[in-house]
Amino acid sequence: MNQNPGTSLTGIQNFRSPKSFSRKQVVIERKHRKHTLSLYVANKPGVLIRIALVFARRGYNIDSLVVSEGKDPDFSTMNIVASGDEKVLDQILNQLNKLVDVVTAHDRTEDDIIQHELAMFKIRCSGDNRMQVLQLAHALNCEITDITETTVIFQASGTSEKLDSLESVLDPYNIIELVRTGKVLMAKGEELTSF
Amino acid sequence: MSKLKSGAEAIVDVIAQQGVEYIFGLPGGAAIPIFDALVDSPVKLILTRHEQGATHMADGYARATGKPAVVLVTSGPGATNTITGILTAQMDSIPMVVITGQQTTWNLGLDAFQEADVSGISYPVVKHSYLIKNPHDIPRIVREAFYICQTGRPGPVLIDVPKDISSAMIEPNYDEEFHLPGYSIPHEIDKDDLMAAATLIEKAKQPVLLVGHGAVISGAEKAVTYLAEKMHIPVSNTLLGKGCFPESHPLSLGMLGMHGTAYANKAVDAADLVVSIGSRWDDRIVGNIEKFCVNAKKIHIDIDPSEFNKTVTMDVTVLGDAKAVVEALTAVMQPGNTKDWLRQVERWKKAFPLKYKKTGRLVAQHVLDEFRRQVQDEGIFTTDVGQHQMWAAQYCLTEKRFHWITSGGAGTMGFGFPAAIGAQLAHPDKPVIAVVGDGGFQMTLCELSTAVISRLPIKILIINNNFLGMVRQWQSLFYGNRLSGVDLEGNPDFVKLAEAYGAKGLRIRRAADVKRVVSAALAYNDGPIVIDAMVSKEDNVFPMIPAGASMGEMILEPPKVAMEKPVGST
Ligand SMILES: Cc1ncc(C[n+]2csc(CCOP(=O)(O)OP(=O)(O)O)c2C)c(N)n1
Numbered sequence: 001m002n003q004n005p006g007t008s009l010t011g012i013q014n015f016r017s018p019k020s021f022s023r024k025q026v027v028i029e030r031k032h033r034k035h036t037l038s039l040y041v042a043n044k045p046g047v048l049i050r051i052a053l054v055f056a057r058r059g060y061n062i063d064s065l066v067v068s069e070g071k072d073p074d075f076s077t078m079n080i081v082a083s084g085d086e087k088v089l090d091q092i093l094n095q096l097n098k099l100v101d102v103v104t105a106h107d108r109t110e111d112d113i114i115q116h117e118l119a120m121f122k123i124r125c126s127g128d129n130r131m132q133v134l135q136l137a138h139a140l141n142c143e144i145t146d147i148t149e150t151t152v153i154f155q156a157s158g159t160s161e162k163l164d165s166l167e168s169v170l171d172p173y174n175i176i177e178l179v180r181t182g183k184v185l186m187a188k189g190e191e192l193t194s195f
Numbered sequence: 196m197s198k199l200k201s202g203a204e205a206i207v208d209v210i211a212q213q214g215v216e217y218i219f220g221l222p223g224g225a226a227i228p229i230f231d232a233l234v235d236s237p238v239k240l241i242l243t244r245h246e247q248g249a250t251h252m253a254d255g256y257a258r259a260t261g262k263p264a265v266v267l268v269t270s271g272p273g274a275t276n277t278i279t280g281i282l283t284a285q286m287d288s289i290p291m292v293v294i295t296g297q298q299t300t301w302n303l304g305l306d307a308f309q310e311a312d313v314s315g316i317s318y319p320v321v322k323h324s325y326l327i328k329n330p331h332d333i334p335r336i337v338r339e340a341f342y343i344c345q346t347g348r349p350g351p352v353l354i355d356v357p358k359d360i361s362s363a364m365i366e367p368n369y370d371e372e373f374h375l376p377g378y379s380i381p382h383e384i385d386k387d388d389l390m391a392a393a394t395l396i397e398k399a400k401q402p403v404l405l406v407g408h409g410a411v412i413s414g415a416e417k418a419v420t421y422l423a424e425k426m427h428i429p430v431s432n433t434l435l436g437k438g439c440f441p442e443s444h445p446l447s448l449g450m451l452g453m454h455g456t457a458y459a460n461k462a463v464d465a466a467d468l469v470v471s472i473g474s475r476w477d478d479r480i481v482g483n484i485e486k487f488c489v490n491a492k493k494i495h496i497d498i499d500p501s502e503f504n505k506t507v508t509m510d511v512t513v514l515g516d517a518k519a520v521v522e523a524l525t526a527v528m529q530p531g532n533t534k535d536w537l538r539q540v541e542r543w544k545k546a547f548p549l550k551y552k553k554t555g556r557l558v559a560q561h562v563l564d565e566f567r568r569q570v571q572d573e574g575i576f577t578t579d580v581g582q583h584q585m586w587a588a589q590y591c592l593t594e595k596r597f598h599w600i601t602s603g604g605a606g607t608m609g610f611g612f613p614a615a616i617g618a619q620l621a622h623p624d625k626p627v628i629a630v631v632g633d634g635g636f637q638m639t640l641c642e643l644s645t646a647v648i649s650r651l652p653i654k655i656l657i658i659n660n661n662f663l664g665m666v667r668q669w670q671s672l673f674y675g676n677r678l679s680g681v682d683l684e685g686n687p688d689f690v691k692l693a694e695a696y697g698a699k700g701l702r703i704r705r706a707a708d709v710k711r712v713v714s715a716a717l718a719y720n721d722g723p724i725v726i727d728a729m730v731s732k733e734d735n736v737f738p739m740i741p742a743g744a745s746m747g748e749m750i751l752e753p754p755k756v757a758m759e760k761p762v763g764s765t
Contacts, residue, residue, distance in 0.1 A: 042377060046326070050318050057319070087504075094501035100323040100343060103377040 034063065035089055035109045038185050039078040040194035042101040043069060051078070051102065054095045060084045064117075064182030075103065077194060079185050081160070104194050113193065114186045118157040121170055122177040126150045133173055140166060151176070202330040203232040203361040206294065209337040211238050212369065215265050217256065217620055219249035223269025225309060226296030228361040230267070238265075241620070241649065244641035246273050248613040250280020251639065254289050255577060255617025258600045261412070263290035263345045264617065270296045271309030274355070275316065279607060281351045282320040286604025287435060288408060290345040292337075297357040300328060314355045322350030330363035335371050342373075347380040348499040349412060381498060384515040384523055391511045392470070392494045393528050399468035399492070401536040402428045405451070405480075408435035408603070409473015409497055411596055415439060415518035419472060422525045427533045429540050431459040433474045434588055437599040442592035448540065449549075449592070452480040454585040457547035457738045457751055462540050463488060464746035470494045473517040476507045477604070478743070478764045486745035496520045547738075547751065549589050556731045557706050559583055559658045563590040565713045566628055566656065574626045575600065575618050579611030579635035581665040583658035585736045587630045609638030612655060616642060619651040626654065626717060633659040633686055643696040643723065652720040657689055660732045668735045673760045693725035703728045 041047050048067065055062050064081040082089070089107065096105035121142075125133045126149060133152060137144055142154035156166055160183050167178070187193040200208070206229055210218065219241045222230040233240050243249040246268045253264035268277055274295040284291045297303070298310035314326040323343050325336050333356075340352040396402060406419055416439050423430045423446050430440045431448040442449050448459035463469060469491045474480070476495070481487045484507060492510045495503055496517055503512040513520050551560035563586055567574065576591045577600040578584040584601060593599040600618055602610040615629035636657055646653055658664075667681040690700030699719055703712045703726060716726050740749045743763025750758075 046314065046318070049315065053318055091501060091505055094503075098499070098501050100375060100378045 034083045037080040038108045038194050039105045040103040041076050043076045047101045058088050066182040115159050117160045117183045119163045119180040121154045123152050124174040124176050199364045202333045202363050203228040205333045205367040207232040207236045213341050217241050218265045218267050219252040220267035223273045225270035225358045246276035247280050248639050248642040250277045251610050251613035252617040253291050254284050255614030256621050257289050259597050259618035259621040266293040271311045274313040283602050283605040283607040284351040285320050288349045290349040291351040292340050293353045295355050297355045299359040300357045317353045321353050324353040326355040327360050330360045330365045334367045334369050335373050339373050381514045388513045392513050395492050397531050401466050402468040403462050403466040404428050404430040405471045405474050406436040406439045407433045407474025410439040410517045413517040418518045418521040422521050426530050435603040437593035438596045441594040450588050453740050454736050458543035460746045461543050466491045468492045472496050475502045483745040559586045559730045562728045565709045567591040570626045577611050577615040577629045579631040580606045580608045581632040582736050583632045608635035613639050613642050615653045619653050628654045630656050634663045646723040647697045650722045653723045654716050655725045657727050659729050672758050689727040699724040701726050
């Protein structure tokens with residue numbers, strides 16, 4: 001995945017080109033702990049850059065980032081998945097909290113909260129393996145959202161881990177495009193996710 | 196209903212309401228409306244010759260008063276010229292509001308004339324920044340900027356103001372409440388943390404207090420002095436911590452770190468407890484993290500939690516304003532027994548004093564020592580960056596807050612002289628001495644005009660070694676004396692240069708002239724005076740702990756053998 005912090009904003013859409021999608025990289029990443037962060041921020045221009053700069057300065061890669069307007073439109077909720085060293089992350093959180101436009105920033109990695117993500121896979125399958133691919137999709141509870149003579153698009157949702165394994169299972173087939181939305185979070189029960 | 200005013204008038208109104216005396220700046224198309232509003236304002240404009248100078252003047256004013264200072268410049272290059280000064284202020288936590296003119300809102304992002312994404316450029320070097328898009332937000336945003344820049348850990352705030360916004364007519368509301376839900380300042384001191392710190396301090400046999408800029412900013416002088424005296428603990432200060440604890444006090448160890456006193460470094464190295472009061476354990480102090488104070492417990496008192504455990508791992512951290520925390524701490528503690536420790540520290544002080552020779556060739560230390568002797572505690576010393584800065588830190592003992600002004604975190608050459616202009620404006624009756632190198636002075640010397648026009652009696656002491664001395668020192672110690680890019684051949688005649696600007700100039704060539712010239716310089720108060728001290732060209736600053744090295748590797752005098760290149764830090 002994107003190893004260059006300077007261009008880490010391509011991680012916003014969590015885009016992986018087919019070329020960079022190799023098993024070896026997945027293994028390296030697993031060794032790098034992934035952290036799930038929840039932020040509540042002012043809904044203003046420039047906020048995203050200020051936040052991204054804090055990560056970039058410490059060489060921390062943003063793997064995925066989801067921003068949406070909060071219930072109060074003056075604020076946004078941000079869910080960031082980022083991987084790297086624990087101690088550096090602590091400092092990043094402190095520095096995020098220091099930004100005037102950031103109301104709260106928490107590490108939610110260890111917490112028992114609801115996590116969800118959606119992924120779409122475009123697979124080239126004409127001829128022989130077409131039936132096999134469609135059966136697999138069915139068995140894996142993927143929704144088929146588009147189908148042409150030569151391609152199929154699957155859609156799946158669930159925890160990011162579930163989507164990771166789906167990715168590995170589909171890897172031997174000819175995935176020509178893959179899009180993931182990034183993780184969204186919500187605390188269970190009365191607890192508020194960002195506080 | 197209040198009467199209609201332009202956005203620019205509203206900006207200037209808020210600045211005046213904040214009690215600001217001076218604005219430092221230089222105009223241009225996008226800032227003309229704001230300069231126009233200044234014509235009818237009680238706030239005085241100091242026209243600088245370069246925008247960088249404006250930021251350092253504001254910075255010097257802020258450091259000499261503790262009050263926020265204001266810079267006003269135009270868009271594009273005017274704004275980008277302030278970035279070095281903003282970085283300097285950000286690194287050293289200086290309250291400053293920088294107002295930049297901007298192209299019209301409809302031209303933003305279109306590469307229109309002198310349009311630049313100034314708020315975007317500023318993000319990594321400010322405490323906060325604004326781009327005003329709605330003229331009705333002006334009074335609130337400018338008030339927010341003043342609030343943010345001077346509360347908590349201070350820092351620069353930039354406000355980018357498009358020309359149509361400053362020209363728009365509004366009904367300003369100067370009392371509108373503002374909400375900053377993402378901005379909080381710690382108020383309550385955590386009792387458990389406080390007690391944990393108190394226990395460590397009471398138990399310590401060999402404690403040292405390490406006072407930094409945070410202690411100066413918070414006005415903790417009395418609190419720290421009381422703590423040190425009650426608990427009998429020696430005190431060392433960082434370069435920016437000068438002025439919190441009197442350096443002539445018997446418990447003072449002076450400055451520690453790369454060019455600190457040998458006894459301060461030895462004491463910190465041998466300590467069983469180091470208590471940082473508003474110092475951020477910077478790499479100029481810590482050197483080699485693995486070998487830094489391995490046997491000492493460490494306490495960190497700071498208002499900025501992002502400084503805790505950033506570099507060095509702490510045993511106890513106490514979040515809060517330095518003064519409040521130190522007062523609370525002192526109140527709950529009983530003195531321990533540090534007699535043996537103080538005796539040891541005394542022995543180090545006697546064995547490893549700072550020293551230089553007053554005879555023979557002229558040396559920087561001699562001139563600085565003489566200036567300090569003649570102005571006593573009342574002189575405000577500002578410095579540039581380099582060898583002269585370190586010698587000034589060593590020899591110009593600081594007794595009081597606001598009397599020592601230097602660029603620490605950023606180490607910005609060109610800072611010293613404009614900062615002295617700000618300091619002299621803040622304190623017209625105090626002697627202000629700008630200690631500068633022949634290199635750094637040339638970066639902002641155009642501000643001589645600014646000083647001459649305001650007839651500011653600044654003493655500009657050039658420690659003239661004809662070299663970029665500090666870099667030459669590193670090349671000579673660590674790079675086999677292969678000098679590269681450090682010879683300042685082509686320097687002007689600084690005395691004639693001063694005269695060309697309408698200032699006075701004096702020269703010191705010999706050690707025997709020091710006393711006489713210094714007193715002549717101090718007696719001249721009709722405007723700025725340049726003292727060109729032609730010092731020994733190849734002197735080095737000692738003691739020195741090479742970058743990234745440990746206290747054990749401190750060198751006290753020129754080494755006989757070639758040294759290894761520093762690793763781990765610049
Ligand atoms: C703007 C800037 N450029 C470069 C440096 C790197 N630097 C640090 S000290 C120094 C030499 C300063 O020379 P001078 O002003 O003559 O003072 P001296 O060290 O000789 O006392 C240099 C180039 C710096 N600190 N700031």
